[in-house]
Amino acid sequence: MSAHVASARRVPLRERLCWTALGCANAGVLAVARWLTPDASGVGTHVQLGLPPCGFLAATGVPCPSCGLTTAFAHMVRLNPLAAAHVHPVGVALFMVVVVSVLICAMAAARGWPLEDTLKRLRLGRVAAIICLAAVLSWFARLLALLSA
Numbered sequence: 001m002s003a004h005v006a007s008a009r010r011v012p013l014r015e016r017l018c019w020t021a022l023g024c025a026n027a028g029v030l031a032v033a034r035w036l037t038p039d040a041s042g043v044g045t046h047v048q049l050g051l052p053p054c055g056f057l058a059a060t061g062v063p064c065p066s067c068g069l070t071t072a073f074a075h076m077v078r079l080n081p082l083a084a085a086h087v088h089p090v091g092v093a094l095f096m097v098v099v100v101s102v103l104i105c106a107m108a109a110a111r112g113w114p115l116e117d118t119l120k121r122l123r124l125g126r127v128a129a130i131i132c133l134a135a136v137l138s139w140f141a142r143l144l145a146l147l148s149a
Contacts, residue, residue: 011112018115023105026098033073033095042087045071062146065139069094090135097127 032049039045043063047053056064072091075084084092108118 011114015115016109016112019105019109019113023102023109026102026105029073029098030077030102033070033077036070036074038071038074038078038083038087042071043067045074063139063142065135073098088138090131090138093131093134097131 036045036048039047043057044053054064054067056062057067066088068088069091072084072088073095075081075087076092076095081092084095104122107113108115
């Protein structure tokens, strides 16, 4: 028996439950995205959840860095990546992260992967930094497009 298999059996139930909860939370994000109807304007889909419109957009007339993410998710769950990329290019990448995380969480819960070790191996800090940088660059590109229009 390999060391990996032996160590998988010693993972506490609470870690399996944590993986399950994380997977369910991410699956819930996908379910909510499916329930929402993408707003034709490219922003504002989140108001269907009872949330207020973007205060930054209302105050400045300029979309905030996250404007369009909910709409992008609503498009992606409908398998429309072109529409999603049009409203928020980073939304496509974030959507893929959520889908992959559901799969990883399911495998981790089923196989009993150690939570802390697995999260370290996934280098989530690096992934988050890349996504944040992409979001900032995308926002600047959107601002430039608005200024040149």
